Amino acid sequence: MDKLKELNIKGHLLTAISFLIPIVCGAGFLIAIGMGFGGTFQDQLIQGEFSIWDTLATMGGAGLGLLPVVIATGISYSIAEKPGIAPGFIIGLTANAIGAGFIGGILGGFLAGYLAIAILKHIKVPKWAKGLMPTLIIPFFTSIIGGLIMVYVIGLPIAAFTSLLTNALDSLGSSSLLMFGGVVGILSGVDYGGPINKTVFAFVLTMQAEGVNGPITALQLVNTATPIGFGLAYFIAKLFRKNIYTPIETEALKSAVPMGFINIVEGVIPIVMNNIVRCVIATAIGGAAGGAVSMSLGADATVPFGGVLMLPTMTNPWSGVAALLVNILVTGLTLALIMKNKTQEQINLQTEVEEDDIDVNDIKIL
Amino acid sequence: MKIVGVAACTVGIAHTYIAQEKLENAGKKAGHEISIETQGTIGTENKLTPQQIQEADIIILAADVKISGRDRFEGKRIIQVATEIAVKSPNKLIEKAEEVVKQKQ
DSSP states (O other), rough: OOHHHHHTTTHHHHHHHHHHHHHHHHHHHHHHHHHTHHHHHHHOOOTTTTOOOHHHHHHHHHHHHHHHHHHHHHHHHHHHSSHHHHHHHHHHHHHHTTOOOOHHHHHHHHHHHHHHHHHHHHOOOOOGGGTHHHIIIIHHHHHHHHHHIIIIIHHHHHHHHHHHHHHHHTTTHHHHHHHHHHHHHHHHTTOOOOOHHHHHHHHHHHHHTTTTHHHHHHHHHHHHHHHHHHHHHHHHHHHHOOOOOOHOOOHHHHHHHHHHHOOGGGGGGHHHHHHHHHHHHHHHHHHHHHHHHHHHTTTTOOOSOOOGGGGGGSSSHHHHHHHHHHHHHHHHHHHHHHHHOHHHHHHHHOOOOOOOOOOGGGGOOO | OEEEEEEEOOOSHHHHHHHHHHHHHHHHHHTTTEEEEETTEEEESSSHHHHHHHHSSSEEEEESSSSGGGGGHHHHHEEEOHHHHHHHHHHHHHHHHHHHHHHHO
16 A cells, blocks of 8 residues: 555656646637537638638647547656656657547556666666667657557557446436436536545546547536536525624635636635535535536536636537536535524634544655 | 755645645644745745755655755755645654654654
8 A cells, every 4th residue: 555655656647637638628628619600610720711710629629639648648757757758758649649548648657767777777887888878768768668568569459448438437327427427417516526525527638539528527516616616596595594604714715716717626715614414514515516417418518617707609609508517506405494593602713623634545655 | 943845746736836835834833933945837836945955954855756956955864755645644744754764863
């Protein structure tokens, strides 16, 4: 277990995802705008035979098509630093060529990174050849070993598995879609952008890279709706003559709600910390409802980030709007109902909340 | 005591800055001099100077991803946690840092 922790697999994957997100957003908007105005993705832009919309769609498609390469390069760089970039790039392209897609890119990145490190550690060269190490030895040997493994050993099974997964998701019936969306919704909401959310994000991003946009749309719509739901709860509670937030919390809402509109859920964390159980329940119920609506109506944003900005990129933006509204309403209503009324006395007495103890396993002292 | 550190999360737009704020507030409340560099998607902000690092008693890294310029902290006592910990328990984390510094002396 300790060995596994030392490898820091999740850390490397998250580092690569952090490189990936801006590319997906930039390219996603390009292709969404291009296709929205009737452009198509073209393998080659032939002089005089394309419109500006074809250009945009092609730019976006080219960027999105390289996602396996980006993830492989990012992971490999995270593991082996600079010497990891070249082999990660080449093996990522190899994964693309054999049709192993995003999953292939992820595995290829780990392959490239660890191979590069192994070569760096175990192959000793004479002093005069030191310069050859980063320029020739690592890139060549890592790429040839990793690339051959990718093509002849893991490529085909991954490609088969990937198409199995996408087909299965494509053919989900409406009740399973409802279920699946609900689960994605709950998982993406309950820890407010924390580790569970990020793990689910990596999973649904993989699906999006394979052309299945529904799950990631559900996840991000829930992230968007949650803080807005917290804001709405304030007003619903007022209708019941209830005061569910302290003045400090109301102040926090003023920035949390606008942040929610652009897909940042973290603004509500200070409020959640004060009433963790009730907030999580309301978020989970709302998220389940929103996720289920999103998946069953088929909201399918091509851009995996941006909150309300994702809506125009959907084939049917109203499905996204509906999912958002349902999620906001359910979260808001539930919160307003289950949160305790704050009396004046409690507000004045507001004391510092006790913090969670830090688990020794979560902390590394070097 | 002087504390410096780096915060960096996956998406690099929210947790990074919340962790920075929480740590700086907790540090100041406990009477320390503290400065946290943020490595978000926008790039590095509030960059630590070599002098700040040189003078620091302890380094706190609150990061979910690989941070750049880690070699700057070579030879220093470092506490490394996920951003989650810094967001949830900043005061406890500062206490922990105090303990680590005391042990050294």
